[in-house]
Amino acid sequence: MTTLTTAVVYLLGLLFSVVVFSVHGLGAGATTVSVSYGSDVTICGIVAGQPSQRIQCWRNSQVFDVYSDISFESIAGGRDLFCGVRSGGSSLVCWNPNLIPKRLYYNETVLLSKLVIGDTQICAITNSTGLNVNCWRDREEFSTLNARIRSISSGLGFNCGAPSNNTDGIICFGTNSELASSIQGEFTNFRMLNIAVGGNHACGVNSTGILICRGENNFGQIDVPNHLPFEFSTLALGLNHSCALRRLNNTVICWGGGGGNMSDYETGISFESIVAGLDFTCGLTTNNLSVICWGEGWVRNGSFPLGFELPLRRILPGPCVRSVCDCGSYTQSDTLCSGSGTICKPCDIASLVPPSPPLLPPPSGAGNVPRSSPSRPLRRGLLAFAIVGSIGTFAGICTIIYCWWTGVCCGNKKIHNSVQPTITGANNNGPQFSNSSPVSRSSTIRRQASRVFGRQRSGTSSKHADREEEFTFADLALATDNFSHQNKIGAGSFGVVYRGKLIDGREVAIKRGETSQKAKKFQEKESAFDSELAFLSRLHHKHLVRLVGYCEEREEKLLVYEYMKNGALYDHLHDKKNVEKDSSLLNSWKMRIKIALDAARGIEYLHNYAVPPIIHRDIKSSNILLDANWVARVSDFGLSLMGPESESEHRPTKAAGTVGYIDPEYYGLNVVTAKSDVYGLGVVMLELLTGKRAIFKSNDDGNGGTPITLVDYAVPAIISGELTNVLDKRVRPPEVNEAEAVELMAYTAKHCVNLEGRERPTMSDIVANLERALSLCDDSHDSISSGQISIISE
Structure with missing residues (x-):
């Protein structure tokens, strides 16, 4: 192998090491399953086989959907809250126990990944230079850490991350600075590939594949069972217990918890992922993608037997993405994602561990750790990744050229500069989320009509180059907290008006049309929506309320205006x-x-x-x-x-x-x-x-x-x-x-x-x-x- 090839393979090894493990600490890290605890235990998952990757939850033996028209790629839970990162990573939304949502983050350029929640503390890594870590507490942002971190986990008042530059030690921070400093000090001499945090302890796998736990041990939570190098993949840590998945067969092993149903508990079931609450753990089964839970807290608080299968629909084993998978995809990805993406398989940890520079032969006496040295299969694997990386680079260049040519990557949104339908008021049964539908014939006619009305004298109108945006119903439901009564500010000619905050932070007034069968009998209600959109889309004057955009999805018709702070x-x-x-x-x-x-x-x-x-x-x-x-x-x-x-x-x-x-x-x-x-x-x-x-x-x-x-x-x-x-x-x-x-x-x-x-x-x-x-x-x-x-x- 040439020096250049060696260098490329070594760099690729470093690159891919950032996705070696999934780690889920207290309250769960970002997966497709989350556990919330506190006033009530709430377990949620991202549903498979649907056009939108919506969230479905279970609480007190009841199953309910959360924003059925919005797609999420990962979720996480903590004390009396759970959060979701929307598909693409541009925004973060959290819900309190009453399921009232709040948008914590929105940025179409600086995207979020690796969301974690510890108790009430929320953190996520962004893709900005330096891999910043943004954190929120009680749904309010409180800190930003500028550090290169490949993985992060959150516990009771502190967070820890494994550095991405392949150096020794970990980085810990948070409101409990004393505990953070103590945990960080106990990992000083270890080169960690990942780190997971529990209540007052932390575990992680080092560069030789050995699982190391440090911190409090009142319940045996850091007493790691005997294991081979790289035996464990996913980690899930609770308040006083720890769990891990075995890499080869995806069975689970737990320790700590003070005995009972937690210590040394092995289900013999294969799992795709596991997440931890305070005193119990839940897993997504490989067999049928269902969720089961176990542990002392589960039996004590829920009165459900071990192995009880929650009545949720099939849950995605991973996020649906539209990028090329580095280590292959699930065979049923197309069905699970309903044709809207691919689910990537996690890369094999043993083959992706970064080699010692520059691919030196294994030291003597390393025979007891068979998978820690850069073997011939390892070199073949890294070379394969080099080839895949070259193909990916070429595809990336082609994508950039396409984006530049079409303009779709320059922030252009779907816009509409003409007319649009009427809004019919909210029904008495609460808002129903409708699926997006193809553009209707009447909408096409209105677009053609708008060209006729496109002329406009200069007059006293203010200069205005904006066009009307086309929003999804899910976007507007999120902006108004699901059209809550608290956001109702009035009524218009054909619907109820709500105050809202768009995902990019703009305050707007959203008029939602009536959708009841009775309302449809009145043609004037229908024409009112058409009139508003027809006229306001071509009228721009400082003494006329400006139309921001519209939404028309099947029976739902909404108009979005600039918000008038001082009312009527x-x-x-x-x-x-x-x-x-x-x-x-x-x-x-x-x-x-x-x-x-x-x-x-x-x-x-x-x-x-x-x-x-x-x-x-x-x-x-x-x-x-x-x-x-x-x-x-x-x-x-x-x-x-x-x-x-x-x-x-x-x-x-x-x-x-x-x-x-x-x-x-x-x-x-x-x-x-x-x-x-x-x-x-x-x-x-x-x-x-x-x-x-x-x-x-x-x-x-x-x-x-x-x-x-x-x-x-x-x-x-x-x-x-x-x-x-x-x-x-x-x-x-x-x-x-x-x-x-x-x-x-x-x-x-x-x-x-x-x-x-x-x-x-x-x-x-x-x-x-x-x-x-x-x-x-x-x-x-x-x-x-x-x-x-x-x-x-x-």
């Missing part, structure tokens, strides 16, 4: 919590005029700058939202229609909208014009002036009296010059300059709510008047007579 104008004006003077930033006349101006500018854009023009048809205070900077934006385009090209044209259509805001002319004649939106905005301006609802009871306490419309209440006072009698008492009386501004807005609102549309001003007139009113708030020496008032009716 309606809530600030009419919520019972906002009854005290100065209790809101909105309790100033300047701010209220500014909000009216913001909304008017958004509607003006729809009428004058969108091509073709758009009539909103549902302008009301609950559809005017306020962002983090208190900028008002018009929302909810579920009832919107394409308007005529000119104000002189009319469009017959069945009246739609909200009582109190509907244009009386539109309601009576079923003919919609842009002036219908003007009427709705006029009512909103009256709300801002008076603080009253569009329809309210004549008694101030709201417990009696006759219903009265805001128009009938406020307009007579404006006409008679008694505006001050109807102004909102929560706002201090306007100063001289503010009084003029308030009077101008009231005068404008009065014209907006004229019974006949031709007598109402245009949106451009309204914007001009409100701009004038806002300027008056800053100019105490100005007056109404010194500026132009634009009340022009058609």
Whole structure:
């Protein structure tokens, strides 16, 4: 063998040594099976033979699914929590005992691997330079370790890792620094291939294949049974016991635990993997991929016999990956992964142990350790890996060229720049996860229609190059904690709105359409989703709520908007919590005029700058939202229609909208014009002036009296010059300059709510008047007579 070949083989030996063993310490390391303990014992597995590698769990004799549409590659459990790394390694999600999820990590570039949990401590290795270790405690990140580590394990308050640079010793750290330092010191003179951590002890296999355990030994947990070099592969350590799988037949042996059902327990069953809880161990059987558990804690707490088979579905023996397997794959991979990947077999430990540099002959007296020296089969094996590595390198280069050519590796997401279906509210039985489906015919038609509506005048719209993203239902379920009631923030024209946080950290509002059979009978609900997606996908203006994306999977229809931190104008004006003077930033006349101006500018854009023009048809205070900077934006385009090209044209259509805001002319004649939106905005301006609802009871306490419309209440006072009698008492009386501004807005609102549309001003007139009113708030020496008032009716 040449010097170059020797060097290549030696480097390959070092490379492959990082995947020599699986180690699962207290609470389990990242496998396809996890054990959680604490208030209840929960055992979970990643289900085989499904399009998505979902998680299924067993607790208190009950079986349940967790996010059935999301694929996970590995899971781990600890005290009252379990976590999963999503397929690909870009994100980490954890669940508490009530199955409320929380996303701990998301990064599409720096991926996670080798997830471990010890009690409440969570750690994972990333693929960044230096192989960083990120850790979280109680689901909050608390430390990052920059060290080259090939494997990591976690115990009670400390973590240990085996260095990847083939040096002596291990690295231990954590909140229990004294124990971490003590354990690290006991492995100083050993070159460890891996390390597994239990309660207060640790075990690992050294470079000669011998299993070494150190730490507390109150229950015999470090009394390693006699064994041959490289006899053991997977390790699983609990609080006071240790278990290992034999490499040749995958049978298990356990020791420690203080006697009883744990000490020297051998099932005689072949396992693919084992994981440990505090005082029991579970294994995934080779025969039928089922999960069985044993140990003192299992018999004591669960009252189940040894060898009891949990009623879970078949569990994957390993993650489904789309890369080439270094050491072969399972023969049934295609079936187990449902055609969505391959399950790689673990590499043989004996053939992958790194040789002594540079492949020196074995020392004398090494005959008692037959598999520790670089034998002829070893060299043949490493040479084979060198050949496979060369092929892999070539394939990698081809992949990079393909990614560069197609652009799929540059962060481009699946996008959609057109229209999309309606959202139908959440059903009463809780959210049901639907499988993704092929693009429907109606979706294709909407895409084609979007090209027709792609033209857009520059107008006053803000520059916006983003396109709408297509999300999966699973992504949006995760973002909203499974559409929990706590995240519900309102309702729109065709569904319930939830606050959510996308996997990349963006805060959004997600409108979910109704999926009940009753809802499907109403065609208007269906068209509302189409309208929203059709219009918002081509409208970008700083006073319109921006559409982030959408989801359409079979019966599920959802729209994703940018999140408006300060909610709806309606809530600030009419919520019972906002009854005290100065209790809101909105309790100033300047701010209220500014909000009216913001909304008017958004509607003006729809009428004058969108091509073709758009009539909103549902302008009301609950559809005017306020962002983090208190900028008002018009929302909810579920009832919107394409308007005529000119104000002189009319469009017959069945009246739609909200009582109190509907244009009386539109309601009576079923003919919609842009002036219908003007009427709705006029009512909103009256709300801002008076603080009253569009329809309210004549008694101030709201417990009696006759219903009265805001128009009938406020307009007579404006006409008679008694505006001050109807102004909102929560706002201090306007100063001289503010009084003029308030009077101008009231005068404008009065014209907006004229019974006949031709007598109402245009949106451009309204914007001009409100701009004038806002300027008056800053100019105490100005007056109404010194500026132009634009009340022009058609």
